[in-house]
Amino acid sequence: MTFPVVGMVGGGQLARMTHEAGIPLGIKFKLLSDTPADSAAQVVSEVVIGDYRDLDTLRDFASGCDVITFDHEHVPLEHLRALEADGIAVRPGPDALRYAQDKGAMRERLTELGAPCPRHRIVRDVADVVAFAEEGEGFPVILKTVRGGYDGKGVWFVRSEADAADPFRAGVPVLAEEKVDFVRELAANVVRSPHGQAVAYPVVESRQVDGVCDTVIAPAPELSSELAGSAQELALRIAHELGVVGHLAVELFETPDGRILVNELAMRPHNSGHWTMDGAVTSQFANHVRAVLDLPLGDPRPRATWTVMANVLGGDYPDMYSAYLHCMARDPQLKIHMYGKDVKPGRKVGHVNTYGDDLGDVLERASHAAGYLRGTITE
Amino acid sequence: MTFPVVGMVGGGQLARMTHEAGIPLGIKFKLLSDTPADSAAQVVSEVVIGDYRDLDTLRDFASGCDVITFDHEHVPLEHLRALEADGIAVRPGPDALRYAQDKGAMRERLTELGAPCPRHRIVRDVADVVAFAEEGEGFPVILKTVRGGYDGKGVWFVRSEADAADPFRAGVPVLAEEKVDFVRELAANVVRSPHGQAVAYPVVESRQVDGVCDTVIAPAPELSSELAGSAQELALRIAHELGVVGHLAVELFETPDGRILVNELAMRPHNSGHWTMDGAVTSQFANHVRAVLDLPLGDPRPRATWTVMANVLGGDYPDMYSAYLHCMARDPQLKIHMYGKDVKPGRKVGHVNTYGDDLGDVLERASHAAGYLRGTITE
Known part of the structure; x- marks a missing residue:
């Protein structure tokens, strides 16, 4: 070899x-x-x-x-x-990837497996949407094109029948889902190799702003060990049943009554796992490579009490270098990850990681750096 | 910018x-x-x-x-x-680099600065070597070509007058140094930027085998905080006085009476700093880049109680992939760094880092992995 x-x-x-x-x-x-x-x-x-x-x-x-x-x-x-x-x-192979490409197939398969999902149905027209809403709590409902969506694109928050026509214009099948009443979003990230070894990272909390991931906290604060354990077990079971090889992100809703529901699946390294680059013994990227090569997987455990990842989005200033210098000077422990991408407003161009024992401090440092790089914080 | x-x-x-x-x-x-x-x-x-x-x-x-x-x-x-x-x-500039290129100039300048050095002298022939030996404790003495040596090459351990002729054959000036009676080797690594900011990594112990670095322990065990502090101060002072920009490794001898003497200088990332990749908040490589760009430097503090680096040398087996797989399976926390180099006996082809709270365990894991990859340990 x-x-x-x-x-x-x-x-x-x-x-x-x-x-x-x-x-x-x-x-x-x-x-x-x-x-x-x-x-x-x-x-x-x-x-x-x-x-x-x-x-x-x-x-x-x-x-x-x-x-x-x-x-x-x-x-x-x-x-x-x-x-x-x-x-x-x-790796992952097409039999697994089809569930990441087609949200309808994903919902059908997860339901077969008994994985908790929001109420859902493939809808063909506005009348179907109205019927779907009336069978539940009424509007609002969520409509998603089954293919091609990401970061809020291809997803509609539909408040009434009048809003329901747009998603059908693309000619792609549309999935209706109940609007879940959730207290927060979580992600359970696992890595699985062809010989069946799998590791589970700590369950994280993912905070979205305008449908885009803003901040990830590892581990999710005040999450009961029972719920964390069942989220990890669920993600491991999905990886196994779907035959995923490599990194699998299972995005979850946590409900007010303490349940979890599967929101989305991603079969690749994922934004909710970027904290592992500085916060875990083995990063999601290293473990993804090890998995697709069928090498033994690395330890997924955290290296710090708290790690926070904040995405750096483009703002109005096309060049972030001065802000970047400022952030390094302010926080010598800050871990900056720039992607070499041209800055466009709202575009993910990097992320920062911070870690430590005091969650308030760790959160503040990450948010400040991300905001300063974007230009929304100027001091 | x-x-x-x-x-x-x-x-x-x-x-x-x-x-x-x-x-x-x-x-x-x-x-x-x-x-x-x-x-x-x-x-x-x-x-x-x-x-x-x-x-x-x-x-x-x-x-x-x-x-x-x-x-x-x-x-x-x-x-x-x-x-x-x-x-x-x-960066570093030629005025600094000359002291890394010319061991004679380095000794002269360090002596001017009052930095503790082994007794030394430029020697022209065997008679000079004999005179140098007799002025001190006699043979053995160390002879070094002033330029071009590394990893034990260009260095002679001279036991008697009969051995003293070899180093002169290359036609390069030769530096004689007393054979220092040391208890161990240390390294004080610092990074300095053009605007004068500097950071000091914890002082490490470097263990050599056959003149090649085998293992580095960070921080150096049982080193008094006074001696560690003076080693760091010495390295910072050398970086400042010599105008070094970037990473500076100051290799040191610790003597039985608790003093330190400067052995060598290296003005670049250095083998004694490889532990920082997994063991420090900011690695020597990241800080070297930040320094040469005059960016604010990152925190050099350790992330673990103990970090051990062991060099992976080539052995008799040209392909290490099976051994590498075995090492990953044995120790999921092991950090392997392979260099993509062809395996030749004795050649540095990678290193491993381990970290944790129990130095014995951390040392055993690193040594086992390095030995297994080399082929000197087979179970």
Whole structure:
């Protein structure tokens, strides 16, 4: 056995951070990226520029790799099945990825498994939406295109029948879900390898602003050990039953009566796991690489009492370097992770991690740095 | 100000790990490497293949960089002065680097500063060596070529007059030093930026086998806080007086009567600082990058009670992948850092870090992994 080649499809920040984690592992890392300016393409030595929707491009790329994995979930399943038929190891494989690509299939499968989900139904038109609402608590309801959504895109908060027509315009099947009355959002992140080893990270709290992840707190404060344990067990069971290989993020709602419901699945390193880069013994990126290579997994336990991750979004200033210098001077313990992306308002261009024993302090330091980099805090 | 370009001369593992540390910082990293197979050239996107001894090559390389720094100390000083005359920021600069390149100049300057050094003298021939020995405790004495040595190369342990001729054959000036009676070797590592900010890492114990660093323990066990403090102060003073920018390793002898003497200086990230990658809030590589960019420095404090680094040397087996898998399975907390280098007997091809509260356990885990990877431990 020699040190293998991992091919990652997609050149975003997840690929950038996976490459970073792969360097100490001594593996060779190849990237299939849309453009040379993509976040990961800036820092990886072996980059193929090409379109992941083109099977020939994928085949050429995969021929030099021992395993193919993903920065995103958009590669057509039929292409992945063709690669598997060619003898390429595709991890996670298409049989698992279909549940990350199709929210309707995901809800159906999770319900079969007895995993707690919001009430849901595939709807064909506005009349279906009205019927779905009336069978429950009425409006509002949530409508989602079954494919292609992320970070609040492809999701509609529908207050009345009059709002319900928009989601149907794209011609993609639409999933209706009850508006869950939740106290907060959690994420249970696990990593699973082909030989069935799996590790569970501490359950985290994820705070959203305008549908985009703002802050992640690890571990989730004041979460009972029973609920944390059942969230971890649920995520491990989903990974096992769906045959996920690599990192699986299970986004959850915690309800006022102390239950959890599955919100979304992501079968790749995930924003809710970025805290692990500085806060866990083994980061989600290192464990994702180890999993797709069927190497023994690393310890997922936290290294600090509290770790907080705050996303850095683009603001009005196109260059963050001065703010970045200021943040380093203010907090010598701050861990900054920049993605090399052009700043656009609202775009995720980096994140910061802080850790320590005092949650208030750790939260303040992360929020201050993220706000200062964005330009919403100026002192 | 925009995110700058750091150019590193030399494609070894120090450059590889500097690139890894630069990715989250969002800087652009360019490499001047001897060959595309070099450790860092395998993982960096922007690599120029060329000879660092050629001024035109250096000039071309430097023209696209905001600052030039080094993986090694072998770039001719006159070339660095030429780059500075062109307006390039060279960090550390030639006025500092001359003391890392020339052990004679280093001893002279440190003695002027009152830094404690072994008794030493430039010697021209065997008669000089005999005279030097007789003025002290007699043989053995240490002879060193003033330039080009590392990892025990260029260093002779001379037991008698009959052994003393060899070092003169290369035609390089030779430095004689007393054989210091030391209880152990220490290293005081500091990082200094152009605006004069400096941080000191905990003083570490460095254990050598056959003249090559085998294990580093952070912090050095049972070192009095007085001696640790004076070692840190000494290293900070040397960095200041010599105008070092970036990481400075001061290798030290601890004597039986509780003094420290300066053994060697290295003006770059250093093997005795590899433990910081997993054991300190900010690694030596991240702080080296921050320093050469004149960014505020990161916290150098340890994250664990004990961190141990063990070098992985090549053994008889050319492929370590099976052993690597075994080590991951045995110790899920083990941090492996492979350099992507071909295995040759005795060559440094990686290192491992372990950390925890029990030094015996931490040492055993690191030594076991390094020995298993080398092939000297088989169970």
